[in-house]
Amino acid sequence: MSDMKNNNMAENQNISAEVQEAETEVVETETAPKASLIDEETDVLKATVVKEPSVKKTKKSKKGKDDEEQVYHKPLIKRRKPNRSIAGDLFLYLFLVLVAIVMFFPIIYAVEAALKPLDELYKFPPRIFAQNPTFDNFSDLFVTMSKSWVSFSRYLFNTVFITGVGTAGHLIAASMAAFVLAKYEFPGGKTFFKIVTVAMMFTGYVTGIPNYIIMSKLHMIDTYWAIIIPAFALPMGLFLMKQFMEGLPTSLIEAAKIDGATEWCVFSKIVMPNVKPAWLTLIIFSVQALWNNPASTVIYSEEMKTLPFAMRQIQAGGIARTGEAAAVLVVLMIVPIAIFIFSESQILETMASSGLKD
Amino acid sequence: MSQLLKDYIKVKKHNFRIGVKKARLSKSCYLFLAPYAIIFTMFYILPVVISIVFGFTYYNILEAPRFVGLQNYISLFLEDDIFLISIKNTFMIAIITGPLGYIGSFLFAWLINELPRWVRSVAVVVFYAPSIAGNCYVIFSVFFRGDAYGYVNAFLMNIGIIDTPQLWLIDPRYMLPVCMGVILWMSLGAGFLSFVAGLQGIDKAQYEAGYVDGIKNRWQELWFITLPNMKPMLMFGAVMSITQAFGVCEVTMALCGYPSTDYAARTIVTHLFDYGFSRFEMGYACSIATILFLMMILCNKAIQSLLSRVGT
Structure with a gap:
């Protein structure tokens, strides 16, 4: 009904309608009791604007019905925030910004320190931002350390290798287990999952000593596998993956089975492509655990040691090595942060199903 | 009383048999679970058991563990x-x-x-x-x-x-x-x-x-x-x-x-x-x-x- 009205009004009231709309919105926020009356007005007026011949507006007119409904709900949603004042909001946002600065400052400082040339590092009074930023510290890592016993690139390779293999294996093993735990019922399945959730409650430090004993019996000490293999079974990954897979419709799997797919086929062709957000989440947690693992307790050979360990050694090098130490620090922290930034929305999607039910 | 106990055992046995049957039917489930479960048991469950057991011993890796109680x-x-x-x-x-x-x-x-x-x-x-x-x-x-x-x-x-x-x-x-x-x-x-x-x-x-x-x-x-x-x-x-x-x-x-x-x-x-x-x-x-x-x-x-x- 209102649409017909609009058609007539559309031609001559374009501009004035916009102005009026702006006015009515102001009124709307101030006088809540009259909401229903104003509602109808804005409804009409909005629809009027819709009929404008520009491309953007025509797009809007296709969704005309949704718009009407949204406009209808609008006052209710506005009244939902009962005791919020502008001063309170401002204070909150100011507080948030302040905390954000405090949180991020050390990271900014670390990055800037890595970019400073040596003479600026010890300038007094100190400055946060580098005046002549260089990448010398990063290239120094490769140049100076190439003459040392174990070159920097070897440390880098060790860490990349451990992180890559560990994460890939963890992703595969954890999703296979999560798939059957989430979608099938079989004796022992629920108990196993409960044990995994309990395992989330104690850190790797508790198992560190016995793990060392087990690994020495398996002759895995002083190999990459001492770090990689335990990482395959990180409890957190299985937990998140299982929770996320439970949201997958079972009918999808049943349909594939009716079409004659084998169990493995269902897993690799149906389930895995559908849980990509969870992949990224597993990857970030696993990378975070492995990339920063100094692993000094299970690896003794210098040429197999990891980047965090190298950082400690460079730091021990004292004042002359300050710039390089900062550069390693940046290399260490930039990788997990970068992965997180690129996959944030998917990770949040996964975390939405991360709840722990009793 | 003994009748009750017998019944109880009977029910338990029956449940167990059903469980075994179900487990046999879901072989593929266990296959999927196996890689994770084995590693998990080895590096997360076993260590807890070991640390509880070895907590009662004197052990320095070189000699065999010696039981010392509390x-x-x-x-x-x-x-x-x-x-x-x-x-x-x-x-x-x-x-x-x-x-x-x-x-x-x-x-x-x-x-x-x-x-x-x-x-x-x-x-x-x-x-x-x-x-x-x-x-x-x-x-x-x-x-x-x-x-x-x-x-x-x-x-x-x-x-x-x-x-x-x-x-x-x-x-x-x-x-x-x-x-x-x-x-x-x-x-x-x-x-x-x-x-x-x-x-x-x-x-x-x-x-x-x-x-x-x-x-x-x-x-x-x-x-x-x-x-x-x-x-x-x-x-x-x-x-x-x-x-x-x-x-x-x-x-x-x-x-x-x-x-x-x-x-x-x-x-x-x-x-x-x-x-x-x-x-x-x-x-x-x-x-x-x-x-x-x-x-x-x-x-x-x-x-x-x-x-x-x-x-x-």
Whole structure:
């Protein structure tokens, strides 16, 4: 009904309608009791604007019905925030910004320190931002350390290798287990999952000593596998993956089975492509655990040691090595942060199903 | 009576047989589970069993373990003063940083929830970055350097709060507070992400319904609608922060040294490392690990039963 009205009004009231709309919105926020009356007005007026011949507006007119409904709900949603004042909001946002600065400052400082040339590092009074930023510290890592016993690139390779293999294996093993735990019922399945959730409650430090004993019996000490293999079974990954897979419709799997797919086929062709957000989440947690693992307790050979360990050694090098130490620090922290930034929305999607039910 | 027992056994036997049959039918399930389950059992379940068993022995890797009964535990609590210091420190850190970090995670997740989408995603990165930045906390050893050129010292001396530089990381009085601050800085971790995601997932219609039903202010909204909806995430976050709070060692070791002055920054995990990997007294270390394990599990169970009452 209102649409017909609009058609007539559309031609001559374009501009004035916009102005009026702006006015009515102001009124709307101030006088809540009259909401229903104003509602109808804005409804009409909005629809009027819709009929404008520009491309953007025509797009809007296709969704005309949704718009009407949204406009209808609008006052209710506005009244939902009962005791919020502008001063309170401002204070909150100011507080948030302040905390954000405090949180991020050390990271900014670390990055800037890595970019400073040596003479600026010890300038007094100190400055946060580098005046002549260089990448010398990063290239120094490769140049100076190439003459040392174990070159920097070897440390880098060790860490990349451990992180890559560990994460890939963890992703595969954890999703296979999560798939059957989430979608099938079989004796022992629920108990196993409960044990995994309990395992989330104690850190790797508790198992560190016995793990060392087990690994020495398996002759895995002083190999990459001492770090990689335990990482395959990180409890957190299985937990998140299982929770996320439970949201997958079972009918999808049943349909594939009716079409004659084998169990493995269902897993690799149906389930895995559908849980990509969870992949990224597993990857970030696993990378975070492995990339920063100094692993000094299970690896003794210098040429197999990891980047965090190298950082400690460079730091021990004292004042002359300050710039390089900062550069390693940046290399260490930039990788997990970068992965997180690129996959944030998917990770949040996964975390939405991360709840722990009793 | 005996008839009852017989019936009971009969039912149990029957159930067991059905279980076996089901297990046979779901062979492929076990195949899928096998890779994870084997590694998990080997490196997560077995170690706990081993540490409980070896906790009662004297074992130094070279000789075969020798059973000593409760000797390890007795000397831990009665003779090992450093262990008592480490327990005290761990509890201090856990009690202060655990709840604060947890509440902070929720508070910030809640505050950024209503921001526009892109601001929110930037805010999540900013708040979450410290906890994934790995070894970034070592930068604090620059800030808290002991001479007058350390930033904190210089700042406090400039505004006149202190007149001589303080040895923040060497003086036992300041070590723990400094470490706590750094741990708090890193505490917005996986739990925080879970909260952010959980808050986004709450059905907006519930708030409208709640408003119709007479919810007056935002605190009521939080208590009656938001928190009950968030309960599973709150549980998850609690597990994460308790685990983190009891497992503190890297920060204290990196900032205050290992060993620290007067053992003022020694935690249970540091003690564990000392005996396990420096002195190779594995039996003793295993008994420490068992105590830590029990503490974590009990604390988790207690917090979970507490949290299950939220919003009721």
